Amino acid sequence: MLARINRYLLTAFSILIFAYTNATLAAVILQYHHVSDSTPASTSISPAQFKVHMEYLSANDFNVVPLSDIVSAVAEGKTLPDKTVAITFDDAYLNIYRNGKPILDNYNFPYTIFVNAGLVANNSHHYMSWAHLKEIAEQRGIIANHGYHHDSLTRPPAGMANDVWLAQYEHDLMRSENLIKQHTGHNYRYFAYPYGEYTAEIEVWLQSNQFVGFSQQSGAVGMHSSLTSLPRFPASKPYDKISSLRDKLNSLPLEIKPTKENAETIVSFKSTRSVTFDVTVDDFKREQLNCYVSGLGKQTVEWLSESQFTINFDGDLPVGRARCNCTARSISKPGRYYWYSRPWFVLKADGSWYPL
Numbered sequence: 001m002l003a004r005i006n007r008y009l010l011t012a013f014s015i016l017i018f019a020y021t022n023a024t025l026a027a028v029i030l031q032y033h034h035v036s037d038s039t040p041a042s043t044s045i046s047p048a049q050f051k052v053h054m055e056y057l058s059a060n061d062f063n064v065v066p067l068s069d070i071v072s073a074v075a076e077g078k079t080l081p082d083k084t085v086a087i088t089f090d091d092a093y094l095n096i097y098r099n100g101k102p103i104l105d106n107y108n109f110p111y112t113i114f115v116n117a118g119l120v121a122n123n124s125h126h127y128m129s130w131a132h133l134k135e136i137a138e139q140r141g142i143i144a145n146h147g148y149h150h151d152s153l154t155r156p157p158a159g160m161a162n163d164v165w166l167a168q169y170e171h172d173l174m175r176s177e178n179l180i181k182q183h184t185g186h187n188y189r190y191f192a193y194p195y196g197e198y199t200a201e202i203e204v205w206l207q208s209n210q211f212v213g214f215s216q217q218s219g220a221v222g223m224h225s226s227l228t229s230l231p232r233f234p235a236s237k238p239y240d241k242i243s244s245l246r247d248k249l250n251s252l253p254l255e256i257k258p259t260k261e262n263a264e265t266i267v268s269f270k271s272t273r274s275v276t277f278d279v280t281v282d283d284f285k286r287e288q289l290n291c292y293v294s295g296l297g298k299q300t301v302e303w304l305s306e307s308q309f310t311i312n313f314d315g316d317l318p319v320g321r322a323r324c325n326c327t328a329r330s331i332s333k334p335g336r337y338y339w340y341s342r343p344w345f346v347l348k349a350d351g352s353w354y355p356l
Contacts, residue, residue, distance in 0.1 A: 026252045027070045027084040027221045031232035034093050035100035045236045047099040054107050066110040067142055071212055074225055087111040092128045114146035114192040117176035130183040137184035144190035148172035154197040197345050200263045203228035217341035222253025254340035255280040269319050269349045276310045284328035294322040317346045320354045
């Protein structure tokens with residue numbers, strides 16, 4: 001009798017552990033731009049390969065949800081089923097409607113399109129029309145904000161003070177949001193940073209305007225992810241191979257953040273030689289944490305305590321958009337990795353911006 005009770009308790013405990021480890025907030029957001037064979041490779045995926053991606057999601061039982069499900073889970077501290085994924089597109093290119101939408105419709109997958117309302121309003125033949133976007137909004141799509149123009153928030157025009165620039169951008173951002181609401185009925189107040197460029201100051205500004213922000217650095221979304229810089233995995237070339245997509249889709253949120261002293265994203269060339277992070281996840285072995293930096297490769301991780309580590313760069317961050325990608329093998333979920341990415345926008349030696 002005692003043996004049977006023990007077996008029952010062990011089984012019940014195992015079920016609880018399984019439920020706990022599988023009902024977490026560990027979601028992935030994919031980012032695409034063009035779905036075309038004839039557009040710039042760095043922002044494109046071919047229609048054939050996009051279909052391979054969607055088939056992989058379907059065949060492997062991924063839980064493809066509207067982006068709003070993930071945002072709500074983060075905001076409310078709710079759990080989501082394991083293998084939850086959202087699909088997003090930046091810029092509302094017409095080839096998304098012509099080449100991507102039929103594939104998405106075939107799998108009944110929801111998706112989000114971040115639009116520049118000013119470009120749509122100009123009736124450019126490269127972008128969807130409001131009629132296209134309204135059709136998507138009435139089906140499975142979310143229409144969200146990418147700014148009125150495709151201007152970086154971090155780059156005020158020459159001679160313009162930063163606060164004046166933000167005030168002008170706020171006007172244009174709300175102008176774009178109002179046009180989206182007028183033409184599609186959607187008013188989610190989701191904003192994808194043009195070029196992925198943002199700062200800590202801009203995150204505060206975005207929050208004060210009650211917008212959720214989406215960046216372009218890699219990483220899974222977790223309970224502690226910031227609603228002003230939710231990560232998205234680029235899934236276009238050269239990251240469009242299934243081997244790369246599989247690793248991203250199975251990633252877990254590495255809950256780390258830079259210390260206050262390392263919070264700035266805009267840095268000058270040769271000004272930054274290290275970064276320190278605070279850690280809140282303990283489901284990995286410290287010696288298995290690996291961090292790679294753009295242009296520098298794998299860097300040495302120095303643990304300062306159980307909950308903090310430093311990376312001392314063995315060279316200078318390259319001018320342009322730089323990244324630090326950190327991954328670590330999960331203990332509780334064999335074969336899966338925690339993943340975090342930190343962006344820097346590195347100015348030239350004279351303090352000027354690199355080209356967009």
